[in-house]
Amino acid sequence: MTKQTTAQDSLCQKEPLVSVRMLKKYFPLKKQGLFDKTDRVVKAVDGVSFDIFPGQTLGLVGESGCGKSTVGRSILRLIEPTSGEVFFQGRDLTTLGKEELRRARRDFQIVFQDPYASLNPRKMVGSIISEPFLIQKMATKQEAAQHAKELLELVGLRAEFFDRYPHEFSGGQRQRICFARALAVQPSFLVCDECVSALDVSIQAQIVNLMVDLQKRLGLTYLFISHDLRVVKRISDRIAVMYLGKLIELADSGEIFHNTLHPYTISLLSAIPPSDPDLVRNRVALTGDVPSPINPPSGCRFHTRCYRAQPICSQEEPPLTDCGGGHFCACHFPGNGRT
Amino acid sequence: MDRDTVLSIESLTVDFRTKFGVANAVDKVSFSLARGERLGIVGESGSGKSVICKAILQLLPDYANISGAIKYEGRDISHYSNRQMYGIRGKEISMIFQEPMTSLNPLYTIGNQLIETIVLHQHLSKAEAEQRAIEMLKLVSIPQADERLKQYPFELSGGMRQRVMIAMALSCNPNILIADEPTTALDVTIQAQILELVRDLNQKLSTALILITHDLGVVAETVENVMVMYAGQMVEYGPVRAIFHQTMHPYTKGLLNAIPKVELEGQTLESIPGTVPSIFEMPKGCRFHTRCKHKREICTQRCPELCDCGGGHQVKCWMYSEEWSK
Numbered sequence: 001m002t003k004q005t006t007a008q009d010s011l012c013q014k015e016p017l018v019s020v021r022m023l024k025k026y027f028p029l030k031k032q033g034l035f036d037k038t039d040r041v042v043k044a045v046d047g048v049s050f051d052i053f054p055g056q057t058l059g060l061v062g063e064s065g066c067g068k069s070t071v072g073r074s075i076l077r078l079i080e081p082t083s084g085e086v087f088f089q090g091r092d093l094t095t096l097g098k099e100e101l102r103r104a105r106r107d108f109q110i111v112f113q114d115p116y117a118s119l120n121p122r123k124m125v126g127s128i129i130s131e132p133f134l135i136q137k138m139a140t141k142q143e144a145a146q147h148a149k150e151l152l153e154l155v156g157l158r159a160e161f162f163d164r165y166p167h168e169f170s171g172g173q174r175q176r177i178c179f180a181r182a183l184a185v186q187p188s189f190l191v192c193d194e195c196v197s198a199l200d201v202s203i204q205a206q207i208v209n210l211m212v213d214l215q216k217r218l219g220l221t222y223l224f225i226s227h228d229l230r231v232v233k234r235i236s237d238r239i240a241v242m243y244l245g246k247l248i249e250l251a252d253s254g255e256i257f258h259n260t261l262h263p264y265t266i267s268l269l270s271a272i273p274p275s276d277p278d279l280v281r282n283r284v285a286l287t288g289d290v291p292s293p294i295n296p297p298s299g300c301r302f303h304t305r306c307y308r309a310q311p312i313c314s315q316e317e318p319p320l321t322d323c324g325g326g327h328f329c330a331c332h333f334p335g336n337g338r339t
Numbered sequence: 340m341d342r343d344t345v346l347s348i349e350s351l352t353v354d355f356r357t358k359f360g361v362a363n364a365v366d367k368v369s370f371s372l373a374r375g376e377r378l379g380i381v382g383e384s385g386s387g388k389s390v391i392c393k394a395i396l397q398l399l400p401d402y403a404n405i406s407g408a409i410k411y412e413g414r415d416i417s418h419y420s421n422r423q424m425y426g427i428r429g430k431e432i433s434m435i436f437q438e439p440m441t442s443l444n445p446l447y448t449i450g451n452q453l454i455e456t457i458v459l460h461q462h463l464s465k466a467e468a469e470q471r472a473i474e475m476l477k478l479v480s481i482p483q484a485d486e487r488l489k490q491y492p493f494e495l496s497g498g499m500r501q502r503v504m505i506a507m508a509l510s511c512n513p514n515i516l517i518a519d520e521p522t523t524a525l526d527v528t529i530q531a532q533i534l535e536l537v538r539d540l541n542q543k544l545s546t547a548l549i550l551i552t553h554d555l556g557v558v559a560e561t562v563e564n565v566m567v568m569y570a571g572q573m574v575e576y577g578p579v580r581a582i583f584h585q586t587m588h589p590y591t592k593g594l595l596n597a598i599p600k601v602e603l604e605g606q607t608l609e610s611i612p613g614t615v616p617s618i619f620e621m622p623k624g625c626r627f628h629t630r631c632k633h634k635r636e637i638c639t640q641r642c643p644e645l646c647d648c649g650g651g652h653q654v655k656c657w658m659y660s661e662e663w664s665k
Binding site for chain 2: 233
């Protein structure tokens with residue numbers, strides 16, 4: 001309940017912490033032979049715009065290959081975006097030089113999916129967590145070590161873990177270490193890229209609760225990227241749905257679930273496994289697979305699988321428009337009906 | 340309706356001899372599977388659920404010690420030779436795996452791989468086998484089946500590859516299909532399609548199904564009976580409704596509460612504290628006691644027996660024993 005009221009308050013009052021405007025990322029494809037003159041590209045992200053408000057969580061969902069991770073990484077410039085702007089506290093990150101960017105990264109960090117691959121196995125946990133302080137020249141070695149111990153306790157681990165190696169920890173503990181490292185430089189914004197997807201359900205719940213707790217205590221803002229709608233619903237204030245490189249729906253978390261407007265979101269929600277054998281799920285089946293992002297369908301990109309498709313859908317691309325109360329939807333025939 | 344039993348497992352124990360000592364992966368697990376039944380085995384990673392299924396098909400490495408009986412149609416197949424197993428694997432009991440990309444050979448076409456299985460087990464001619472392969476692909480709802488036969492695995496999407504795996508597994512009309520996390524690597528929309536397909540085929544062909552998963556949501560809509568595993572032991576077994584509505588074991592309760600529910604607003608997830616114990620340092624007594632909020636003295640001393648609670652619902656927990664109320 002409280003989450004919802006804060007969501008509305010900030011919509012009217014606060015300035016967004018992160019504003020993404022027409023973000024595009026095209027990956028060039030290999031030429032097919034010497035005389036191939038065509039410039040073929042994969043349009044991984046094709047003109048995405050959204051705002052994230054301070055202290056809130058924006059959930060970004062979509063099937064694999066829809067470009068959600070590319071969005072997360074482009075915002076932090078871990079991947080250089082092809083075009084578009086990313087404003088962080090009013091400053092355009094896409095124009096920053098190398099040194100400026102390094103300093104700016106104090107304010108935004110990322111936590112990755114696989115806690116086994118994202119920690120250096122040759123380094124002790126303590127030096128993994130104190131490294132950000134040294135890179136950002138925020139503390140001496142001794143101070144950094146002290147901070148690292150505090151951070152370990154902040155994420156629910158013991159300070160004695162300081163001089164152990166990552167392989168001594170389980171998946172959930174490693175993900176906690178990743179959070180400690182990301183929080184070392186006291187960022188205000190965290191991108192969490194599928195950060196609970198690789199964990200077992202009982203551990204996943206621990207990490208989700210940790211994230212909610214950290215957000216309350218430190219006032220963090222999250223971009224939570226996931227394909228699991230159940231977890232996204234739990235943690236997000238607002239949810240954005242992506243399909244083939246485009247945003248197709250964006251609204252408050254409750255609104256998305258109770259007043260779904262886009263047919264793709266409707267079918268995505270109906271595919272969530274039920275939490276009870278007695279709940280008969282009223283599935284809206286999608287036929288076929290996601291089309292290739294090299295040759296996306298004309299008009300609305302979803303029209304090839306849409307049960308509402310009309311001739312106009314294959315000709316004209318629907319813009320993302322406000323359907324009232326900050327509920328954005330990109331569809332020619334928005335509505336919460338299943339037909 | 341009483342159905343006859345196709346598979347019965349009696350106190351199956353699997354130990355791995357490793358250089359760090361003996362690891363007990365499965366501890367005295369017993370269950371039976373009726374013809375056409377759908378059974379779900381649920382547990383977190385390391386609970387031994389995959390090991391059970393690999394033990395049934397004798398796919399475990401040499402350093403695994405298997406004891407107990409595995410009875411398939413009344414015959415104990417646990418000490419069958421490799422030669423004898425050829426007649427069982429793929430023909431009587433087949434298995435599909437989690438990662439459809441790595442379970443198909445990238446160098447051969449889909450047709451090649453499907454036809455190989457059919458020719459090997461059903462002694463059909465190549466032309467007949469091809470006919471059968473096309474039929475199977477149609478059965479798993481793959482459009483343009485005859486075209487697909489000529490394609491290589493990389494040309495198919497994840498969902499399509501998993502369909503091919505299912506087609507291959509069912510091509511010899513097995514009595515049992517073991518599906519080891521068949522949808523974990525797939526997107527939700529595709530996952531729903533595959534689960535629907537598996538359920539449909541189970542009804543059409545009356546193939547018994549063992550579905551291994553860590554997601555209780557997947558189990559809720561697909562199976563009839565559920566077995567919950569923790570640290571190599573079966574902790575609860577029962578009809579799917581009983582497992583969800585009259586949950587008994589604290590671990591099963593924890594698992595159910597850890598799943599975020601879409602129907603509930605602003606719910607705090609209940610997590611199970613701690614982690615699964617290491618396979619080399621199994622706690623004494625009940626293996627779950629280190630993470631259990633109800634634990635008493637007795638839990639740390641002796642391992643509880645499986646007790647029957649009626650309606651085919653069994654639980655391995657001291658809370659439901661006479662000692663507890665004393």
